[in-house]
Amino acid sequence: MKINESRLKKIIAEEMAALEDKKYFDYHDKEGGMAKSQLYRIAKYAMELHDALEENTELEAWVQSKITKAADYMGTVKHHLEYEMGIEMHSVDGHEENTGGCGNAVPLEPAPGPMIAIGDSEEFEIDDEDAYLMES
Numbered sequence: 342m343k344i345n346e347s348r349l350k351k352i353i354a355e356e357m358a359a360l361e362d363k364k365y366f367d368y369h370d371k372e373g374g375m376a377k378s379q380l381y382r383i384a385k386y387a388m389e390l391h392d393a394l395e396e397n398t399e400l401e402a403w404v405q406s407k408i409t410k411a412a413d414y415m416g417t418v419k420h421h422l423e424y425e426m427g428i429e430m431h432s433v434d435g436h437e438e439n440t441g442g443c444g445n446a447v448p449l450e451p452a453p454g455p456m457i458a459i460g461d462s463e464e465f466e467i468d469d470e471d472a473y474l475m476e477s
Contacts, residue, residue, distance in 0.1 A: 383415070 344352075390408075394400075400408075422428040 383411075 352449050391449060
């Protein structure tokens with residue numbers, strides 16, 4: 342099938358118009374019941390897998406990959422519902438989400454720098470460079 346230049350331009354214009362139409366992308370099918378059923382099944386399987394595995398269980402790479410993808414997909418949906426749709430989430434186990442890494446996150450607070458007092462009421466923070474200059 343040959344397409345001439347004018348036909349190609351018309352097709353492109355139609356596609357661009359569809360992209361500009363927000364309704365085209367904002368379609369909602371209101372299938373919350375089906376989603377809840379699928380989420381229940383996911384949670385059931387996840388709990389069964391969690392309980393069946395030991396800390397030292399060796400898994401094949403493809404199995405680890407599927408678990409990683411599933412966790413990533415669920416996290417993506419959760420965060421979309423929270424931040425884009427404004428749905429409030431409650432932690433199931435009462436703990437905040439730990440998104441990975443080694444151990445729990447520790448909030449960083451600036452370490453208090455050394456202070457030098459001048460007179461009775463004035464205090465100034467000194468940094469390493471100032472301390473070095475004061476020593477010499």
